[in-house]
Amino acid sequence: MKLRQVFANGIFRENPIFRLVLGMCPVLAVSVTVVNGLGMGLAATFVLVCSNLIISLLRNVIPKEVRIPCFIVVVATFVTIVDKVMAAGVPELHGVLGIFIPLIVVNCIILGRAEAFASRNTVGRSLFDGLGMGLGFTLGLILLSIFRELLGTGCLLVAGDFGFSGLEVFSESYGALLLILPPGAFITLGLLLAGINWWSGKKGEER
């Protein structure tokens, strides 16, 4: 696979949310608004790229018997860095994502890529894999939260903590409240997964 393909792989063919169906806990929880989804996606991307980089650098040093604890220490270190830097730099976003940031440690995408890719590939390829997977995760989160925020509240890009009241597309009283409640996360994700599977199945038949 070329670098470009490694990168695109994470976004389309092996999209973490819609293809690998990994890291569902933060996906379901933060996809209430687009801004939250974007913040979570970027934080996870940063951790993923950094952990992929370090783990591929150390891939010949880490003995395979203790690789999982080593990966977790590396991932946890970057997560803590993100947590502290966000708290110091963007306290508003940190307030919103606060409880989900530490959960990146156990996000299966990150440990999964460390185990399945970074520990077996060169630094360059691992970097591109991290970027692709991270962007795929971010785009998936944004797609999911566009549906939930728009149909649930009638607004888009609401970021009250940053003093941005968002774009009102239609009146809030027509919003389907269910979509921003937890069941709405499952329903939206399920429908999106079904749609994507149907679409890719159809594409497969044509070939």
Place this chain on the structure above:
Amino acid sequence: MPREQLRLVVVLALICAVSGGILALVNRVTEPRIKEQAEQAVKRSLAFCLPGADEFQEEHVIPVSQQADKEVLAVFRGISDGVPAGVVVNVEVRGYGGEVGLMVGITEEGRVAGIKVLNHAETPGLGSKITGEKFLEQQAFREAGLDYSPALTQDGGDVQAVAGATISSRAVVRGINRALEAAGAVWETIFIDSARRPEESSQLDEGGDREQ
């Protein structure tokens, strides 16, 4: 111990040590900024709730200690040009999804000047609207004061609850009432202790009367 096993221990220990070192460094850099941010956030909320004051002083005695549920966290005295200009009370009440932290400013006339939701865990898109201007800036809250406790329309008052979030709205109203009670309890200490001139103490008597 065989060499191979020793290698496992050494590699893992090294990785942990390096991580620990990096984290210590990051913590050193970010810690003061995080503290500063938290302090500034408190200052911003205080200034928002009591725009007339230019300085705030925490009252060390929480006056409503008779409250077993500890809903009043802190009482601040707002000072303008050296004289008390009002009171800001930080309360925490139980909402629908968890604790709702509120800051309520009360002017020296005993009116509610500003309300700010500091933290909450209400349902996003529903109860979370208690932080919005539409709810907090409504006329009924402007009329609230030491002599007039706000209540939801459902409870016989005239505060319009957030649609579909009565429990969250009621929590805010309860918080404001707790803040008013706390302010009422410190009212005399704050305004008597500092009132030296007779006209100010007479003002205070008025405030005391209103309370009843």
